[in-house]
Amino acid sequence: MSLDQFDLRILTALQRDGTLTNGALSEIVNLSPSQCSRRRSALEAAGYIESYHARLDAGKLGFNIRAFVRVSLHAHGKEDHTDFSRWLADQPEVQSAFSVSGSADYLLDVRVRDLDRFADFVHEKLLILPQVAQVQSDFVLKTMKADSDLDIAGV
Structure with missing residues (x-):
């Protein structure tokens, strides 16, 4: 899979906020939500997106x-x-x-x-x-x- 400018914009947006819906993502990258969904799925299947997770504050949780x-x-x-x-x-x-x-x-x-x-x-x-x-x-x-x-x- 070769990456184009839309794929790179999707990856950039998702690494900043992995909770973006396809609707919100579509506004950022200027594609329709359905196109964002297909591209996101393809990026996941190809291994460009390994996982989604929340970054926790270790200090607030007592890991000092x-x-x-x-x-x-x-x-x-x-x-x-x-x-x-x-x-x-x-x-x-x-x-x-x-x-x-x-x-x-x-x-x-x-x-x-x-x-x-x-x-x-x-x-x-x-x-x-x-x-x-x-x-x-x-x-x-x-x-x-x-x-x-x-x-x-x-x-």
Whole structure:
């Protein structure tokens, strides 16, 4: 599927507000609601739109600690990475996890309510894994930008 200007406008509008109805979307992109509906469905089917969700305020919900945790493994075999990936999938504290290049193997975005819960996560869950060699944590002091919108104007 190749994207045209209308598809890009639909994607831009939906990443700003995923709750837009096809009627509201049609006013933004200058297409009929039925055309917007067909295009939206095609974009979803083609995988350009992965999901719709609400962004929650973690602080208001009591998740006051956010840390980026760098994890290095002892060994780098396929089984080590597979086991670690399976473990990650079951950790509600880990919001996002990335396999990265550089001084660590993984970068984890961890959210917890307080430092005691962070310590429990690190000491009672992460460090006891046999494949984990090293853990380094950086705590977020202040969020300067938290925008997840992609700049698709030049696509």
